[in-house]
Amino acid sequence: MAPAEALRDAATWRLLARFELDAALAAVRRLDPPPGLRMWALTEVLGEARGHKTGLTQEVVDAAVEAAGGNVTAAAGALGVSRGKLLRLRKRAKDGG
DSSP states (O other): OOHHHHHHHHHHHHHHHHHHHHHHHHHHHHHSTTTTOOHHHHHHHHOSOOOOOOOOOHHHHHHHHHHTTTOHHHHHHHHTSOHHHHHHHHHHHHTTO
């Protein structure tokens, strides 16, 4: 996959995640009106937590870094994650897991 395609796919995923988040928060507000946003309402709408997933594949991360000319900070900004998160993703992939 070309770097531009990988970045476009990542941007599409993040946009869809944003719409899903907006819908989830609207459902939580219906259950638990402001100043709500209590854990029971979040659990009711989202279910039990199963661990954090970013949805970023190693291919997307590598493509973002390549497209940014090796600038990890710029790549992280393009993907909407912190520089530290991007470095952890790269280290985890390098370490094999």
